[in-house]
Amino acid sequence: MRIAIIGGLAAGPAAAAEAKRRAPDAEVVLFEEGPNISVGTCEMPYLIGGVIDPSVDLVVVSPAEMERTRGVEVRIRHRVTALDPARGRLTVEALDFGSTREEAFDRFVLATGARARRLGVDGEEAAGVFTVRDLVDTEQIRRWLDTEDVRHVVVAGGGYIGLEMAEAMRERGLRATILDPKGRVLGGAVACEASDLMDRAVRGAGVLVRPERATEVLTDDRGRVRAVRTDRGEIVGCQMLIVSVGVEPRAELAEAAGLRLGDMGGVTVDDEMRTSHRHVWACGDLVQIPRAPDGRRVLWPLATTARRTARVAARNVAKPGSDRFRPFAGAVAVRAFGVEVGSVGLSMQRAKGAGLDAFATDIRHVSRTKAFPGASPIDVRLVVERRTGRILGGQVVGAEGAALRANVLVPLVIRGSTVRELAEDLDLVYNPPVAPAVDPLKVAASRALRSL
Ligand SMILES: Cc1cc2nc3c(=O)[nH]c(=O)nc-3n(C[C@H](O)[C@H](O)[C@H](O)COP(=O)(O)OP(=O)(O)OC[C@H]3O[C@@H](n4cnc5c(N)ncnc54)[C@H](O)[C@@H]3O)c2cc1C
Incomplete structure (x- = not known):
């Protein structure tokens, strides 16, 4: 049996390792378009802020280690551009060689995750505007901070990642402003509805939270961000903008393959993490999963559920019917200031x-x-x-x-x-x-x- 795992950050490697454990005779191949697999993304804000020493490697398992210790074949810098489950075929582009070819597999696990949402405003492509999703972003942000004269950073979005990034900027001795239409932090996955303790701590650390939305990014004559215009017509000067306004599932491959999507744009899976095609399973930030209190199937883009869905998917890929996903409680935390x-x-x-x-x-x-x-x-x-x-x-x-x-x-x-x-x-x-x-x-x- 040949099993293809598509996506190699959190859910993909967990699924690959578990599939190989459960089906030792199967050939398991992991495709990742980026240069790394298995990265500790949750630590990235602390690396940027200097709390984690820059010499610390956030790669948890390297491709070579994955091959040696888990018996999984890893192909980094390989993008899967098409999936044809009926024919059991993947189209794979080798990014370093510019070549494309088709490969045959018996079963597939989609773990293509999510991408950071953009603001969708004019000027957003300016130099100095970043999202925080992977190690490449992290390296670019650190380089910008190390080489440009950055004094004030605007963070669009007061969710937990926005908050962690604002703290990282303060750790580096920079001024930071959070723009969030609610005028408060933590209105998303990490809910903090009634307590003012975090808001007071944020203010106490000198971070301004403005009840505004960025509507335009203004640039200098070298194309670098110099200010953000807000929906109140205010101009907030800055030398860096971090966009942290949530994520959306990367479901294009699944959709083009004819797999059913849910009402939130994630891939629809059953309790075995099987998609609408019997030879395709999916896991991680890509899928809609049932939450415990009301059973509604929602996107819950966190590493904890990514790993759990991955394990369930992998066990069922190895042996259909062998495990079931039980609804998640939605436990999440942040510590800042x-x-x-x-x-x-x-x-x-x-x-x-x-x-x-x-x-x-x-x-x-x-x-x-x-x-x-x-x-x-x-x-x-x-x-x-x-x-x-x-x-x-x-x-x-x-x-x-x-x-x-x-x-x-x-x-x-x-x-x-x-x-x-x-x-x-x-x-x-x-x-x-x-x-x-x-x-x-x-x-x-x-x-x-x-x-x-
Ligand atoms: C800054 C930050 C802090 C976080 N902190 C926490 C935390 O404290 N706790 C927590 O539980 N979660 C946290 N998370 C969320 C957690 O990182 C994600 O839930 C997790 O990474 C999801 O894993 P995934 O593998 O499903 O998706 P992703 O991490 O999005 O990985 C998908 C991978 O698939 C690859 N890919 C996509 N399409 C293709 C293709 N066609 N071909 C080949 N490869 C492809 C992508 O390059 C990517 O590497 C944080 C996230 C960020 C960004």
Whole structure:
């Protein structure tokens, strides 16, 4: 059996290695159009900011290592330009040789991921305008920072990557401004709806968050960004613009191959990660997967789900019917400017969007017992279904112990546990330097229970 894996960043290598483990006799070939496979993308903002030493290699597994230790044949700088599942054929372009040829395979795994969204405004092609998606972007950003006279950086988008990049710029001693129409940070995957702790930390670090959208990029006579015009007609001078306004699935190959796409533009897969063609599976940022609270199939572009979908896809490629994807809780965190946010499941906004009758309970408590030095405020929001008391999601925000505390909500959201169970049946740790006698999560659950 010949198995082709298309895309080599996070989901692709995980799928390739697992397919080879499960089907040792199969020939597994991994195609990646870029120069690297298996890159720790999540670390990139810290490499740019200098928190991670520039000498650290973010490549987790090199192509040679992948071949030697996993038995997977790797072809970097090879772009798959067409997939014909009915004939079992791929068309592959070898980018370094300018040659194209067809190859035969029995089964396919699509892991083509997502691309950074652009603003779609005039001037966006100017030098000094970047998205942050891969190591090539990272190297270009670092080169720009090292060679140009950059003093002020505008970051379009206040999501978690925008926030990490603003922090990276401050780490480098530069001024940073975030443009986000909401005038707040973290309105996306990492939800931070009720707490102002992160906003205060961002402001305290000298980062301005303007409730504006970039409408045009202005350039100097050498074609370099010199300012951004906003929808309020303001001109914000800068020597670098980072566009961080979300991602969109790279589904062109799948679409051209006639595979079914979902309502969000991702590839439709069943619980075995099989697409609408029986010999093609898909995984990672490319696919729409079911979220636990309401079963809706959505895009959830994170490394955690990318790896899990990859494993499921690979097991079923090796032996159809051997594994099933179980709905995800949506656990995600960010730490910036000394504050961390962990969010799990549905935000209030998403719950409303899903048509669920939900309410939110917000509390402020402490991270350790009050008497213990170093205790700091911790905010919890629980999103609860009114009729059943089921926990649909939650957000935990604070200077310490917030993100990992949010992990407690993962099994609760997946299993549909209620606020009564969290308030009354679960003992969470208590130890003065670690957590107060009644954990903030339990305080929030008790409050929600009273509201019910
Ligand atoms: C700055 C940053 C920080 C992040 N931080 C976190 C975090 O803290 N936690 C977390 O869980 N997630 C994080 N993520 C998200 C995570 O990196 C992605 O979810 C993950 O990379 C998705 O993996 P993927 O393999 O599905 O897709 P991608 O990473 O998009 O990889 C797809 C690969 O396929 C290749 N490809 C596409 N089309 C073709 C083709 N036709 N032929 C050959 N190759 C092709 C592409 O070149 C690419 O290398 C972060 C992402 C970024 C950018």
